[in-house]
Amino acid sequence: MKFTKFFAFSIAFALSSTNARGADEFKVGLVLDRGGRDDKSFNAAAFRGANQAQMQLHLNLKTVEAADDNAYETLLRSMAQKDFDLIIGVGVAQQEAIKKVSAQFPKKHFVIVDAEVKAPNVKSLMFKEHEGSYLVGAIAAMSSKSGKIGFVGGMSIPLIKRFELGYEAGAKSVNPNIAVLKNYVGMTSEAWNNPPKAKEIAMQQYQGGADVIFAAAGASSSGVFDAAEDKKKYAIGVDSNQNWIKPGLILTSMMKRLDVAIFQACQSALTGSFKGGTENFGLSNNGIDYALDEFNEKLISPDMKKKIESIKEAIIAGKIKVPDYYKQKG
Amino acid sequence: MIDSLLQILSSTLRVSTPLLFAALGGLMSERSGVINIALEGLMLVGAFTGAIVAYSFHSPWLGWGAAAISGVLLAAIYAASVINWKADQIVAGTAINMLALGMVPFISKILYGVTGTSPTIPADERFIFAPIILVWVFLLIIHFWLGRTPSGLWVRFAGEHPKALDAAGIGVKKVRWGAVLMGGALAALGGATLSTMLSSAYARNMTAGRGFMALAALIFGKWRPIPTAMACLLFGFTEALQIRLQGVVLWGTEPVPVQFIQILPYLVTVLVLAGLVGHSRPPKALGLFFEKD
Numbered sequence: 017m018k019f020t021k022f023f024a025f026s027i028a029f030a031l032s033s034t035n036a037r038g039a040d041e042f043k044v045g046l047v048l049d050r051g052g053r054d055d056k057s058f059n060a061a062a063f064r065g066a067n068q069a070q071m072q073l074h075l076n077l078k079t080v081e082a083a084d085d086n087a088y089e090t091l092l093r094s095m096a097q098k099d100f101d102l103i104i105g106v107g108v109a110q111q112e113a114i115k116k117v118s119a120q121f122p123k124k125h126f127v128i129v130d131a132e133v134k135a136p137n138v139k140s141l142m143f144k145e146h147e148g149s150y151l152v153g154a155i156a157a158m159s160s161k162s163g164k165i166g167f168v169g170g171m172s173i174p175l176i177k178r179f180e181l182g183y184e185a186g187a188k189s190v191n192p193n194i195a196v197l198k199n200y201v202g203m204t205s206e207a208w209n210n211p212p213k214a215k216e217i218a219m220q221q222y223q224g225g226a227d228v229i230f231a232a233a234g235a236s237s238s239g240v241f242d243a244a245e246d247k248k249k250y251a252i253g254v255d256s257n258q259n260w261i262k263p264g265l266i267l268t269s270m271m272k273r274l275d276v277a278i279f280q281a282c283q284s285a286l287t288g289s290f291k292g293g294t295e296n297f298g299l300s301n302n303g304i305d306y307a308l309d310e311f312n313e314k315l316i317s318p319d320m321k322k323k324i325e326s327i328k329e330a331i332i333a334g335k336i337k338v339p340d341y342y343k344q345k346g
Numbered sequence: 347m348i349d350s351l352l353q354i355l356s357s358t359l360r361v362s363t364p365l366l367f368a369a370l371g372g373l374m375s376e377r378s379g380v381i382n383i384a385l386e387g388l389m390l391v392g393a394f395t396g397a398i399v400a401y402s403f404h405s406p407w408l409g410w411g412a413a414a415i416s417g418v419l420l421a422a423i424y425a426a427s428v429i430n431w432k433a434d435q436i437v438a439g440t441a442i443n444m445l446a447l448g449m450v451p452f453i454s455k456i457l458y459g460v461t462g463t464s465p466t467i468p469a470d471e472r473f474i475f476a477p478i479i480l481v482w483v484f485l486l487i488i489h490f491w492l493g494r495t496p497s498g499l500w501v502r503f504a505g506e507h508p509k510a511l512d513a514a515g516i517g518v519k520k521v522r523w524g525a526v527l528m529g530g531a532l533a534a535l536g537g538a539t540l541s542t543m544l545s546s547a548y549a550r551n552m553t554a555g556r557g558f559m560a561l562a563a564l565i566f567g568k569w570r571p572i573p574t575a576m577a578c579l580l581f582g583f584t585e586a587l588q589i590r591l592q593g594v595v596l597w598g599t600e601p602v603p604v605q606f607i608q609i610l611p612y613l614v615t616v617l618v619l620a621g622l623v624g625h626s627r628p629p630k631a632l633g634l635f636f637e638k639d
Binding site: 053056081198199203217219239242261 | 349350360361364463469546549550551552585586589590593605609
């Protein structure tokens with residue numbers, strides 16, 4: 017009896033102590049872009065991080081997906097008007113919306129992924145995609161037997177150009193004569209959600225001689241993986257670890273650890289140490305990495321792995337300068 | 347050279363298959379006098395139903411069958427509102443598109459807990475090329491049926507001169523109902539082709555405007571089956587060519603900016619619709635509500 021009482025008391029205490037910190041009252045709003053949380057890629061990584069924060073930090077998470085590009089501002093503003101403490105906008109398309117809404121609600125905290133918004137209440141999470149792309153470009157060139165590799169991007173926007181430039185540079189560092197076929201899925205945000213078209217593009221690249229294709233096209237990437245399956249050639253995944261989608265055919269994945277970055281942002285906002293400004297994630301702090309797991313271990317030989325690791329170290333040490341599209345264009 | 351020509355040709359056939367299905371669906375409905383701008387929504391529902399049924403029952407044919415049924419059901423809502431309840435056909439068609447856009451994520455959420463994609467269909471449970479052949483078979487059937495059979499004539503009269511059809515003792519509303527339902531099934535098959543042949547799952551809004559492209563092909567083809575099919579092939583060809591031309595150096599040393607290449611299909615659409623087709627006359631009673639005197 018006494019024990020039960022003690023038990024109940026300790027639970028009550030535990031609950032009240034979290035209440036004192038306000039953890040379960042702390043509301044986080046996550047606004048995903050059009051890919052949606054099950055794109056197995058970019059948004060999936062963001063959602064994983066926020067969900068982990070909800071589980072481990074016991075905060076109150078609400079996730080919404082924008083139906084179209086005009087919905088961001090409305091979604092962000094309605095969250096800011098309600099009692100959300102931290103509002104996270106995922107994706108470069110939300111830059112303007114975050115800029116506007118964060119200025120209107122200076123007391124609320126905002127996070128933007130993949131774009132910079134300079135305001136004291138906004139934390140910008142930037143990833144050095146070019147570093148990771150360089151690394152997977154090198155891996156592609158090491159695995160390619162035909163001397164031709166492919167790149168399928170979603171839209172031709174600076175962010176994806178950054179992937180492309182890094183990828184090509186990485187491939188050329190291994191084989192200066194390698195040819196890189198480059199294609200883009202579309203011109204509107206439908207490009208991120210058009211697997212049939214991405215598959216058609218990948219089929220043409222494979223038929224054109226490419227034997228590895230790097231897909232940086234959100235939910236459209238699954239079309240590239242389907243083509244890899246049909247043609248029994250390799251593909252490279254992006255943002256999340258996508259090796260599991262077609263085991264044995266996905267050479268590796270260029271991971272953007274949005275999950276880690278967003279978890280950390282939630283944590284800092286919860287503990288009151290949230291600061292505005294830009295945080296950079298790259299190979300050096302494991303914010304960017306290539307995926308190695310049981311699905312692709314047979315594709316990456318120990319010899320290859322050694323080379324990849326040495327390239328990675330050289331980038332971190334600054335011995336290899338990876339071209340950055342953002343800096344090229346000023 | 348021959349190699350790349352063959353590749354572009356096969357790519358053209360693949361890309362134009364869903365377009366042609368949807369265009370044939372539109373043709374059925376519009377030749378009977380009912381405007382169908384709901385093709386996009388019908389395709390989307392077909393894509394979703396086809397993907398989940400093919401995945402659950404391990405057969406793309408079952409997926410196809412289910413997609414056709416789903417298209418018929420959605421088209422029935424449309425038919426009831428425009429043929430019986432006098433709704434404006436453009437407004438009701440838009441409503442059907444929006445209904446599909448909202449309903450599919452809703453059902454997907456209930457079934458799989460996610461709103462954007464369905465589970466991936468394994469490679470050996472997908473179509474390889476069957477729909478590409480079937481769509482041309484359907485085309486020929488519809489071509490002969492419309493032109494050579496009594497019931498095909500009814501459909502044409504329902505669209506051109508419903509009063510004459512009525513005077514002959516044939517129910518105009520019944521004929522239109524039949525045509526719209528068949529049109530719904532065909533458009534949904536186009537959607538299912540996207541998810542069970544051209545990719546391996548349903549993805550959110552994966553139709554990406556193909557329903558409207560099909561509508562343009564239908565107008566371009568002057569509401570006739572064979573020219574409509576040619577229009578679909580042309581759109582498929584520009585799409586395939588567009589992919590091929592990206593990053594190619596046409597003059598100088600720099601490739602043409604990818605955006606210029608990507609507008610090619612749209613440019614062709616605008617050009618053919620604006621100038622090259624000549625006068626395209628819709629069925630006379632298209633969009634008009636029919637009431638017995």
